[in-house]
Amino acid sequence: MQAQACCCSDALIQDLFAVNICNHGDFASALASLLSTKLTDRAMTEPTLMRLITSTLEDDPTITRAAASDIVATFQRDPACPDLVTPFLFFKGFQALQAHRIAHHLWRVDRKPLAYHFQSRVNEKFGIDIHPAAQIGQRITIDHGTGIVIGETTIIEDDVSLFQNVTLGGTGKNSGQRHPVIRQGCMIGAGAKILGYLEIGAHARVGAASVVLGNVPPRSTAVGNPARIVRFGDMDQDFLNYQI
Known part of the structure; x- marks a missing residue:
């Protein structure tokens, strides 16, 4: 995915790719950065969210593996998905699902108000409402999502x-x-x-x-x-x- 993004020839989109993909050492770092940028608000700053999501991914590496499998599944099933970069950067169904995975972890470790905050922000940002207690497997495709x-x-x-x-x-x-x-x-x-x-x-x-x-x-x-x-x-x- 990183190689696909970093070889983009469109100068107007290269900065977007750099900030979200190319400047990160691994997929978990890129995912944490993307979600923290999407979900920040006045109550919870982007650096605070970045630290929270990064620590969650470290505590539960299965979230990162599930997110990677979701990208592959979307690429394989969706004829409108041309590559692995597109769902990561542009498909809100994928992004909402990964935010839910963070919220579900927080729910399981009894940080329920924080999990509800993630649910609320996902609903406001993407128009997708997933209760943090819902159990969702891997290789999931949420097409369009609204x-x-x-x-x-x-x-x-x-x-x-x-x-x-x-x-x-x-x-x-x-x-x-x-x-x-x-x-x-x-x-x-x-x-x-x-x-x-x-x-x-x-x-x-x-x-x-x-x-x-x-x-x-x-x-x-x-x-x-x-x-x-x-x-x-x-x-x-x-x-x-x-x-x-």
Whole structure:
């Protein structure tokens, strides 16, 4: 990624590349610098954020590895992504997700007000609202991102793609697991609403603008409001355990 950025021939963009990529010794440093620049406000200065994020990445190196895997996944899945530099610098879905990873770490070490601050700043800056307690895997693609809402007890496994205006929300239950579980390899289309404690099975697809209120079998496609299954995956015993 650094080599791609530093060889850019456009003089007007070279400073942007230098500040955010070329002047850093490693990916973690570049990531901390980018996020601190994006999320600073009057209450928390850029140097303060830089120190906080840097120390978080040192405490939990899995965040940096997950961020790198998200870039590769975006490059592989998104035909509008020409290289590895573009999502890092310009895709707010990627940037919001990495800020969430920082917030989630802060939540787990019981720095909850600080985690909420990150959530709030991400919402203000990017228009994406991810509760800091939500559990999100690796190789995640958030395409466009505007309007995405992910609730507190949501679980998103690896290799999931989310499009704009997706809601992974609750149905009014006051305690316990209240939000969806999105299994590995799922694709959730633009504007889909998945509500309550339910499961979207591995490698399933949810069509744009669908409203899902029940489980979706693995490798199946659900569309509509209310959602219905229009394509079933492998007909195995697991299928018998799913209803929508």
